[in-house]
Amino acid sequence: MKHLKKIHIILLVLLIAFITFLVTDTLKIAFDTDHLKYNVKLDVESNRDTENDSYVKNYQNYIASNPATYPKDKTILVSAKDFTHIEGNYEIINNFNGVAESVLTHEVGSISLPVDIEEAGFYTIRVNYYAYEGKSSAIERRVFINGVVPFDAAENVLFQRYYGNAAVIYQDYAGNDIRPSQVEKPIWTSKLIGDPLGYITEPFNFYLNSGTNVIKFESLREPLLIDSIVIESVKTLPTYEDVKAQYEANNYEVAKEELQFVQAEDAVRTTSPTLYPLNDRTSSRTMPSDPTLIKLNTIGGTNWDKAGDQITWTFEVPKTGLYEISMRVKQRLANGMVVFRDIYIDGEIPFAEMEGYAFKFSNDWRVQTLGTNEESFLFYLEEGTHELTMEVSLGIYGQLISDLQDVIDNLNKIYREILIYTGPSPDPFRDYELANRIPNLISRFKSELEQAKYIRETLIEVSGNRSEKTGILDTVILQLQDFIKRPRSIQNSLSTYVSNISSLGTLVILLSSQPLEIDYFVLHEPGAKMPQSTPSFFESTWFGFRSFLATFTTDFSAVGRVDTGEVNETIEVWLSIGQDQANILRKLIDETFAPENQIQVDLKLVSGASLLPATLSGRGPDVAIGQADSTPVNYAMRNAVYDLTQFDDFDEIAQRFMPSALVPYEFDGSYYALPEQQIFLMMFYRTDIFEELGLTPPNTWREVVEMIPSLQKHNLEFYLPVPLTQGAAIILPPNPIFSTMFYQNDGQFYIDGDRQAGFNEGNGPKVFEQWSSFYTNYSFPVEANFNNRFRSGQMPIGISYYNTYNVLSVFAPEIRGKWNFVAVPGTEYVDEHGQTQIRRETVSTGTGGIILNQSNKKEESWEFLKWWTSTETQMRFGRELEGILGAAARYPTANIEAMEQLPWTVDELTKLKEQWAWVRGIPEVPGGYMTGRHLDNAFRLVLNEAANPRETIYDYVQMINEELAKKRREFGLD
Known part of the structure; x- marks a missing residue:
């Protein structure tokens, strides 16, 4: 009995506690009417006093001059x-x-x-x-x-x-x-x-x-x-006090009207295609909301975080007078930060307080009235239609980011000066006397240390607490303090030093990101009762429970399917790209392909490894897109892929692409895929470092060799890519740099009707020796993270596929405007007129779309491939992809006209097209998977065991030829 009594008491206490929680929660929500408590006023001035002509300092110097x-x-x-x-x-x-x-x-x-x-x-x-x-x-x-x-x-x-x-x-x-x-x-x-x-x-x-x-x-x-x-x-905005005094002088009266709602997802215009309506299912109070259906009910979020991006709404004012403006917002993505917006009414910022208006961090949705902590702002609006515009502003972070950029530039410059004496792999037991050799090294470290401390303190002052952003600065501060205290050990921590500088670059990205999500605006009179911004415990639990139940009944794979009109046939298309790309393709299919061709598409996002077993079991798709260059011909030799030349209009469709894009998909006069993407090599270089060293980008391989001493004098490196086998992948592509130099010297990958490798013919052995010498004689790194070393300046020049542009544009903001790209170095030759010319052949990689042989809907599948690789579709896909994911997703389409319609600058597009015209494709042949592997084996033997390059390539060509002969016999080609 005592035991039961104790259980009853515990249950009663728990029940009382639960009821107390519910009552407290309900009362807290009901009486939470202070919509000014989230307002914050911040003002930070830079303490940076530097001789460097940095971005902001350069403008300030112009004003002062x-x-x-x-x-x-x-x-x-x-x-x-x-x-x-x-x-x-x-x-x-x-x-x-x-x-x-x-x-x-x-x-x-x-x-x-x-x-x-x-x-x-x-x-x-x-x-x-x-x-x-x-x-x-x-x-x-x-x-x-x-x-x-x-x-x-x-x-x-x-x-x-x-x-x-x-x-x-x-x-x-x-x-x-x-x-x-x-x-x-x-x-x-x-x-x-x-x-x-x-x-x-x-x-x-x-x-x-x-x-x-x-x-x-x-x-x-x-x-x-x-x-x-x-x-x-030059105009100075009036303060709110000035505007308020004007209201009183003009006898403006407060308008007594009902709440006027403006749903944020109904924006009239934006300045970016990424600013589309979003679905928020985190709260039942979002307007509109549904626990089981997708409702586009907000706008902004991570898509609305770049300085200068605007969203504009229109709203109706029923009566002339003074109004307050409140909005339901969520700012939980910029952890520990405030974000800023410039707020315009009818195209003008009404008073100074609306410039760089702050929205501080909070975990949940809230209704916030524009104003200060003590007073809400009144806006004079005349009867009729008005516009409200909010523009992303960096606010106080603009100056901090500029100061941080200064720190990064200076620390990188110091690093390059240290490299001159230590190299990238210094001896930990040697005293390089860096403090004596490098002018003012310790005082420069102290200057950057003080600036890093100031930025850290300012961030804490703004956010009210420490965060991962101040943690990045903490790490840098500790290391700089250690360098100042123990200058003789600087060389022991250089790799960490470079990593910390990269982390500061990441901090620039974090501070530049200003996300804010908005549900609705409310135009109202002072003191009006605002809608409840957060649901009660019961309301939230019931909403969540219904959402959970919906997961058992909703077919999420069919979400997005719409009625596209009359359909005569349905084909199955597999793709192994990201979810965002699949969503864009689904939408394009429903908008254009399906209604125009009366062919519906069953689009499936699958693993790339699924195609082979599915094809072998006879359960594969009609079409597979996004296939690597090596797949179409390898499948075709096994009678698994359909020959596209069987279609009457193939030759016409092939004109959409460079001839080089089709080379990997051709075998024995037939073509087995249409190109989707084609990515080729370009040469990237740091303009700031080249200017500092008085260098120009090399135009030929001879100039590359001539430039090496100037780089190595400063312990800087030149990057040439050496592909590595990824995971369990068997196919290793031929080295792109060797392939480039080989093609520039009249090389042919395969000779004798694709029966033998051509590396032993003509200048092949000489090219292999020249390529190997970059690593054996000039100590080029075999493995390196080019993006990171390019950021730090350790590798101020390198050759990489042109989509490296995407990565550097987005993830290396600290070197924005300090790099460029040009065509790869060429090989000189004398033409028939005795003039010296330069050949710039290079190679590419890409993806293609195939039709499976087992499909009984080949005509419909061909219509889909033609539509998918068309100029209009590729252009729209590329633009929408970049619109959603930003410049990091610049699409490397193989369609020539579509490439010209993507948002490259004239200068960038001109360089790309000039190089593209020189691109040569690498053919796929039976047994060709061993070509790249044995080429790499030959290179490793020369590199690691100092083998004779010409003899080594001769030996490995025999091995390649044996595999080619074996595969030809297997497929009955001889």
Whole structure:
């Protein structure tokens, strides 16, 4: 009995505790009406005093170098048609969307506009423009004032494009919302020229002399239609107190109206195709929400985190008066940070407090009223339609990131100076006397240490606590303190030092990311009762339980399927790419392929290793896309892949691609795949380091050899890729550098009707010896992480596949603008006219789409492959992929016309096309899987055992030939 009594008491206590929790939770939510408590005001100034001409410092020096004159109340309008000089193609367009005369400037050229200034001083420049149709990337221009780019940040200014939903949000067959495609919705708009990186938060101030000045815009990317430019006096935003006093002076009254909701997912336009409606299922209070269906009910999140990205909404004001603005937001992705937004009403920031408005970190959704901790802001709005725009701003982080960039640049420079004496692998037992050899080494470390401490303290002050971001700085601070304390041991920690500098580069990315998710806005009178932002415990539990039950009844593989009209046939397509890519392809199929061809596609995302066993068992798909270069011919030799030349229009379709892209898919006069991607080699180099050392990128392999002493004098390295076997993969591709040099010397991979390897013929042995010498004579690294060493500057030059551009663009922000790429080094020869020419052949890798022989729907499958590799589909797929995942996902399409429509700059595209024309494909033959492996074996023997290169390649060619002969006999080809 006593035992039962004790259990009853425990249960009663638990019940009371649970009831208390429920009551407390309910009361807390019900009485949580303080929507100002999340507001925060921050103001941080840089303490950086450096002689370095860094990005922000360069602009500050420009301001300081001119008289501090700011003329008042000046507005000068200059029509684009009044240009004094123009270069490149251009058009004067009349009556375009309501503008009488405008000038269209293309991707190459410039336009110069005269400006007559009465009073010299600083002015801002506003451009009235229209984002004319191009490649759907931001428009870039270089700004000259009187023939000179005034400061570094003016080297590249951006003009945004505008996007919106292609259609209203619609539903699939089960009632789930389908994300609408984002399409361009260009409008005439105006932009104050400012910093595209967001480090400088104010619009650029340009100093103009009295008299006639010439402002020139040089094209870097995309066409731009210009109506006019406006030269304006530099304006200082009024404070809210000033605006409030004006309200009182004008006798503005508070509007007494019902709550006016604006659903955030119903944005009228954005400046990025990534800013599409999202589905939030974390809260039943999100409007609208459903525990079982996908509802697009928010916008922003991680997609809305880049400086300059804007979202604009329209809303109706029922009555003229003063209103408060509240919004339901979630900021939990930038852990331990505040994020910033510039807030515009009808295109203007109403007062200074709306510039760099802060949203601090919180784990859950909240309703936040715009204002301070003590007072909400009132906005005067007249009856009718208005626009609310929010733009990502770096706020105080802009200056911190600039200071951090300074630290990274200086620490990297010190590292390169240390390398001169220690090399990349220093002797731990040797005293290199670095403190005596390197000028001011310890004092420079102290300077960077103080700056790192300041940034760390500021981040803690802003966020109120430590985080993984301050942890990165803690590690750097500890190491710098150790270096200062024990300078003789610096060389022992160089690898950690480089890793820490890379971590600081990661910190730049983290601080630059400013995500914010929004559910809705509310326009209301002061003191109005706001909707409950968080659900109660019961509400949340019930919502979660229903969501859990839905997982047993919902066919998630069918989510997204819509009615595409009449369907005559259904084919099965397998792909082994990411989920985002699959979703884009699914949407493109439903929008264009299925309704136009009356063929539905059963799209399946499968492992790449699944195709072989499925094909052998007779359960494979009709079409498989994303197949490696080696797959089509290897399957075809086993009668598993269909010969595409059997289709009458194959030759016509093949014109979409470079001939080199089709080479790996050809065997015995038949072709077994259509190319999807083709990635070839380019040479990347650090422009800042080359300028520092007085070097130029080598044009030939001879110049590569001549440049090596200049690099190695500073213990810097040149990167040439050596592919390694990945996991259990059997096929090792032929080394791309050897293949490049071999093709440049008239080499043929296979001779005698593909019966023998051609490495022993002609200049083959000489090329193999020359290639091996880079590693044996000049100590090139065989294995290296090129991306990391390129970031640090240890490898200021290297050859890599051109999609390295994607990685460096996104994950190495600290070297933005400090690197470039050019064609690979070539081999000189004398032509029939006695002129010295350069051959630049190189090789590529890629993927293709195949039709399985077991398919009984080959005509329908061919229609799909033609559609998938078409210019329009490849272009849309590439643009949407980059729109969702950013520049890191720049799509390396094999379609020539589609490649030209992707958002490369003119300069980048020109270099890529010049190299692409030289690309040669490596044929696939029976037994060819041993070619790359034995080539690598020969190389390793020369490298590790100092074997004679010419004799070694001869021996291994015999082994390759034996395998080729064996496979030909196996397949009955001889």
